[in-house]
Amino acid sequence: MNETMKFGVVVFPGSNCDFDTFHVLQNVMRQETVFLWHKDSDLQNVDCVILPGGFSCGDYLRSGAFARFSPIMAEVQKFAAAGGLVLGICNGFQILLEAGLLPGAMLRNKNLKFICQHVYIKIDNNKTPFSQAGKKNQVLSIPIAHFDGNYYAPPEMLAELERKKQIVFRYCDENGQLTEEANVNGSLHHIAGVVNEQGNVLGMMPHPERASEKILGSADGQVIFQSIIDYLEKKTDSRKKKAGRITRPVVSPLPPHIGNL
Amino acid sequence: MIDDGTLANHTLTRDEYDLIVKLMNREPNLTELGIFSVMWSEHCGYKSSKVYLKKFPTKGKYLIQGPGENAGVLDIGDGLAVVFKIESHNHPSYIEPYQGAATGVGGILRDIFTMGARPIAVLDSLRFGPLNNLKNRSVAEGVVSGISGYGNSIGVPTVGGEVYFHDCYSQNPLVNACCVGLAKKDRLFFARAEGVGNAVIYVGAKTGRDGIHGATMASAEFSKEAEQKRPNVQAGDPFKEKLLLEACLEAMAKDLVIGIQDMGAAGLTCSTTEMAAKAGTGMEINLDLVPQREDGMNPYEIMLSESQERMLIVTGQDKVKPLQEVFNKWDLEAVVIGKVTDDGQLKAYFHDELVIDIPVKAVVDLCPVYRRPVEVPDFMRKLAKFKLPEMPADLDLNQVFLQLIASPDIADKQWIFRQYDHMVQINTIVLPGADAAVLRLKGLKKGLAITLDGNSRYAYLNPKRGGEIAVAEACRNLACVGATPMGVTNCLNFGNPEKPEIMWQFKEAVEGIARACRQFDIPVTGGNVSLYNETEGQAIMPTPVLGIVGLVDDVATIPSAGFVGQRETIILLGENKEELGGSEYLSLVFDEEKGRAPELDFTLEKSVQEVCRQAIKQKLVRTAHDLSEGGLAVALAECSIKSKKGIGFEVKLNDQIRTDALLFGESQSRIILVAKEKNVGKILALARKMKVKARVIGKTGGKKMIIWHKRKKVIEQPVELVRDVWENSIPGYFKV
Amino acid sequence: MKIRILVSLKPSVLDPQGQAVKNVLHTLGYKSVKDVRQGKFFEIELESLERQEAEKLVPEMANKVLANPIIEKFTWEIIEG
Amino acid sequence: MKIRILVSLKPSVLDPQGQAVKNVLHTLGYKSVKDVRQGKFFEIELESLERQEAEKLVPEMANKVLANPIIEKFTWEIIEG
Numbered sequence A: 001m002n003e004t005m006k007f008g009v010v011v012f013p014g015s016n017c018d019f020d021t022f023h024v025l026q027n028v029m030r031q032e033t034v035f036l037w038h039k040d041s042d043l044q045n046v047d048c049v050i051l052p053g054g055f056s057c058g059d060y061l062r063s064g065a066f067a068r069f070s071p072i073m074a075e076v077q078k079f080a081a082a083g084g085l086v087l088g089i090c091n092g093f094q095i096l097l098e099a100g101l102l103p104g105a106m107l108r109n110k111n112l113k114f115i116c117q118h119v120y121i122k123i124d125n126n127k128t129p130f131s132q133a134g135k136k137n138q139v140l141s142i143p144i145a146h147f148d149g150n151y152y153a154p155p156e157m158l159a160e161l162e163r164k165k166q167i168v169f170r171y172c173d174e175n176g177q178l179t180e181e182a183n184v185n186g187s188l189h190h191i192a193g194v195v196n197e198q199g200n201v202l203g204m205m206p207h208p209e210r211a212s213e214k215i216l217g218s219a220d221g222q223v224i225f226q227s228i229i230d231y232l233e234k235k236t237d238s239r240k241k242k243a244g245r246i247t248r249p250v251v252s253p254l255p256p257h258i259g260n261l
Numbered sequence B: 001m002i003d004d005g006t007l008a009n010h011t012l013t014r015d016e017y018d019l020i021v022k023l024m025n026r027e028p029n030l031t032e033l034g035i036f037s038v039m040w041s042e043h044c045g046y047k048s049s050k051v052y053l054k055k056f057p058t059k060g061k062y063l064i065q066g067p068g069e070n071a072g073v074l075d076i077g078d079g080l081a082v083v084f085k086i087e088s089h090n091h092p093s094y095i096e097p098y099q100g101a102a103t104g105v106g107g108i109l110r111d112i113f114t115m116g117a118r119p120i121a122v123l124d125s126l127r128f129g130p131l132n133n134l135k136n137r138s139v140a141e142g143v144v145s146g147i148s149g150y151g152n153s154i155g156v157p158t159v160g161g162e163v164y165f166h167d168c169y170s171q172n173p174l175v176n177a178c179c180v181g182l183a184k185k186d187r188l189f190f191a192r193a194e195g196v197g198n199a200v201i202y203v204g205a206k207t208g209r210d211g212i213h214g215a216t217m218a219s220a221e222f223s224k225e226a227e228q229k230r231p232n233v234q235a236g237d238p239f240k241e242k243l244l245l246e247a248c249l250e251a252m253a254k255d256l257v258i259g260i261q262d263m264g265a266a267g268l269t270c271s272t273t274e275m276a277a278k279a280g281t282g283m284e285i286n287l288d289l290v291p292q293r294e295d296g297m298n299p300y301e302i303m304l305s306e307s308q309e310r311m312l313i314v315t316g317q318d319k320v321k322p323l324q325e326v327f328n329k330w331d332l333e334a335v336v337i338g339k340v341t342d343d344g345q346l347k348a349y350f351h352d353e354l355v356i357d358i359p360v361k362a363v364v365d366l367c368p369v370y371r372r373p374v375e376v377p378d379f380m381r382k383l384a385k386f387k388l389p390e391m392p393a394d395l396d397l398n399q400v401f402l403q404l405i406a407s408p409d410i411a412d413k414q415w416i417f418r419q420y421d422h423m424v425q426i427n428t429i430v431l432p433g434a435d436a437a438v439l440r441l442k443g444l445k446k447g448l449a450i451t452l453d454g455n456s457r458y459a460y461l462n463p464k465r466g467g468e469i470a471v472a473e474a475c476r477n478l479a480c481v482g483a484t485p486m487g488v489t490n491c492l493n494f495g496n497p498e499k500p501e502i503m504w505q506f507k508e509a510v511e512g513i514a515r516a517c518r519q520f521d522i523p524v525t526g527g528n529v530s531l532y533n534e535t536e537g538q539a540i541m542p543t544p545v546l547g548i549v550g551l552v553d554d555v556a557t558i559p560s561a562g563f564v565g566q567r568e569t570i571i572l573l574g575e576n577k578e579e580l581g582g583s584e585y586l587s588l589v590f591d592e593e594k595g596r597a598p599e600l601d602f603t604l605e606k607s608v609q610e611v612c613r614q615a616i617k618q619k620l621v622r623t624a625h626d627l628s629e630g631g632l633a634v635a636l637a638e639c640s641i642k643s644k645k646g647i648g649f650e651v652k653l654n655d656q657i658r659t660d661a662l663l664f665g666e667s668q669s670r671i672i673l674v675a676k677e678k679n680v681g682k683i684l685a686l687a688r689k690m691k692v693k694a695r696v697i698g699k700t701g702g703k704k705m706i707i708w709h710k711r712k713k714v715i716e717q718p719v720e721l722v723r724d725v726w727e728n729s730i731p732g733y734f735k736v
Numbered sequence C, D: 001m002k003i004r005i006l007v008s009l010k011p012s013v014l015d016p017q018g019q020a021v022k023n024v025l026h027t028l029g030y031k032s033v034k035d036v037r038q039g040k041f042f043e044i045e046l047e048s049l050e051r052q053e054a055e056k057l058v059p060e061m062a063n064k065v066l067a068n069p070i071i072e073k074f075t076w077e078i079i080e081g
Ligand SMILES: Nc1ncnc2c1ncn2[C@@H]1O[C@H](COP(=O)(O)OP(=O)(O)O)[C@@H](O)[C@H]1O
Pocket: B043, B044, B053, B056, B066, B067, B068, B069, B070, B071, B087, B111, B264, B265, B490, B491, B492, B524, B525, B526, B527, B528, B529
């Protein structure tokens, strides 16, 4: 049984948002966080696995196509099947799609260019462990940075996703309107993030870790991390009601990304 | 023996060859000749530029490492050091825009992490031919996607840069990439092969036949036969580089590295000879052990290949195994290919035969240095005689204003930087599009500001002034985010130095830069020289590009580049003069690139910057923006466009100069500050104290941009419209 | 044995890359171009394999790795040996 | 008429993608894979064209737009009509 809540950030060769995600979880959200090396087969008892952004394994062929064969992914599969929380951000989302943990596929952005910019997304379903700290239809400002974020699913699959409320985030404008312009990458139904049927695996293209501190222009990304924390806290609390305050790790003043780990 | 043809192919003169024979005490074989050829090329040997580069100041308060290493290093306190350098990749980017630009980024990244720093930012300075031409568009498109393709995947944000368009770059586009890294001050690494008997280890990608003689190619003019040089182009693999980066930093953190050098231009040749020369040692290597991608490579090819994503490491024999373990963890090869010796020679064996035996000192340090003839170009006389055309009575200033806003030199560059991941590593707090990029340092109050600057039109009209202004403007950009300049890197892009006029431009520009750096009391810590930017005898305009790094004491004080609130007061620091020479306006409206480059008074410039910096530190400033291309009208418009809510302005001026010069003139040493009413007095007092002319010129607010001159409304445009023109100009060219 | 696998988007999936190529070709005056679809291909050298084995192996590799069956289809052929 | 143009890197140019595919196939146990090169292809529908005209047109289009002759080579064939 877990003493405290623990997050694991998977490091694939080519991951490049691993440090960023780690930083936000540990130093901003103040949660115990560990790196999980892709060649390992041990999830170190984490409560939530995060697949970070980047270009895992070079992203040759298709984004995320190779990373899913890494040894750690077999463990992530089992973990997810057992109800563990898995969050894929950007490339992490692409990996989850390729691994079949989430439905659909990614196509090249409709303008055939890499797009890095702040976008707005709205919470379409706030009943998931990843969005419950937000309100339904709440508009969040979170950046994207990807080449292949044009979400696609065949018509039946898409209908199913809608029916089962698996679409958690959609691209919108500042006022929450689903305008054509706001859907910068061309995703079907403006899809920016989807959850699996069981509700414990979420993939999203926008980078909440890039929008979790005011100084970076937006702290809206915290909604996602806070949702997970609240969800896990409740789960743990109900298990050990009187365990008291959850212990927090000490925050190191120096950034973790100097030198190496 | 070696004939003239062979020498010409190696861009060596007969005299240089004789010197080689003298230094070696014998005739070199072909491989050895190849080695001298690349190392004594303009690109590696700096034979035309060295005498002038000596004029740069290289000492300063923050300096840890000046020119001579892979990159410059500055001390920013808290045990941290900033490592930075700029590099050109002009020729390869014309031949193969995508790979040329991509490998340019790859190369400059290696220069940074070879010193033990983690790259935290890339900036790019680009020059293309006009976008109304298909070929120019495809070069621009290829270069931008090359930079984005490499930088994005490796996870280093491209946070800023600059781009200009001019016909002189149609056949000679410029691609300069600058990288900034962060290191622990006491854990820097240098390119030295210390310790006789230590192992020499090759790490990274395998060697192929790519890019052989890339350095020599970068040292020659283009001709119609440029096509034939095409096989010289290297292809990059950013994923490999990412692994190499992580593996190198991990090996360094574990203390497994004594000396390290990237293999950039001239590959194995450069890294082996330089590392030995710098340490006063020698090196013995076995070429059969060099990992090879292609079959049947000969010593010449192995030594001169410019395959990407490779490094050379020297370490103790006892550290070899743990070092290999680190590299293997990252799926990379680390192969011992030789050892450090004490005889000052580079000895290489191939199939058990000694094929190279040359004194490293001769290769690295004894490249002939030329003081080439200089001569003021004829056209300078014509340029100077130029008289400003009368301002046509029927000139529609509103139209001119929009025309300037739409000029690709001034218009929105988002089409470019949206393709760059500029946020990864989550440090970028001032995004591309502002005067300077600002990075926070996690856990600290302070931050780093970085900018690239160059205006080739000024440098063409007056190379010395052009050099000075480039430095001044870069510093001014830093001042606008409240930063104090700490150190300089520079990339000098010029034509063929064998032409006395070009050499004159070069000499003047360097003197200008040197003088300005002294004035601002900032050292030059390194840079790069790119000569022979000519095609069929047509040289580019002289294009010195300055990269300056500054320190922001408190990132919480940084003002916005756009207007923030309604009814705030607009203050102008500095003076409006009747200067139109070399302006964007003159070029766009009158098709003239003549006249005098703007004047520059260092005392005034420094004071203006100090007022700006002080006002920001005291949290008095809401918006700050410096005046550059397009002058006052364009600067004000930019503040308006960049305000989130499209806030307009109304400005009233009474200067006794012609209206077009007032609106669009590019006089130096001017900054717009915007403040809340209650702080205006304090800013004006600050300015008075430093003898800077400062005045309130108007207010923010409304939905229109309005400028009055002598009671006449000379500009009136809706913000929406101007923004639309500004945003759609560059993308408009690329819509098929 | 050398085989070639061609992977391309299913007809039901929009192919903006092909469209872009078509547009460029039109701009350059190649008016006879009616439609363009883009795909990728792999030439794979296989060691000492019977034709039969290849017929089992190749589709397996393609389905597992080379193509994403949600959006892509593939064809393959033996081009040597 | 429908034609297919295959564009791939020249043999001496580094092909990280092909290498990566090969490595993954090896990891997955496809040991018989000796080498992989990757390329892209275009299927182009051409309106009412004589074979001869196509033979002039296609290489021209390929050199100008579809392939970068500095690092890439191409082959083409008529697949229909
Ligand atoms: N314009 C310049 N100003 C100052 N230093 C320069 C300039 N150009 C080159 N240098 C310095 O000369 C040295 C050699 O440069 P270079 O051969 O480009 O290095 P590298 O091989 O690492 O690219 C470096 O220390 C570089 O900083």
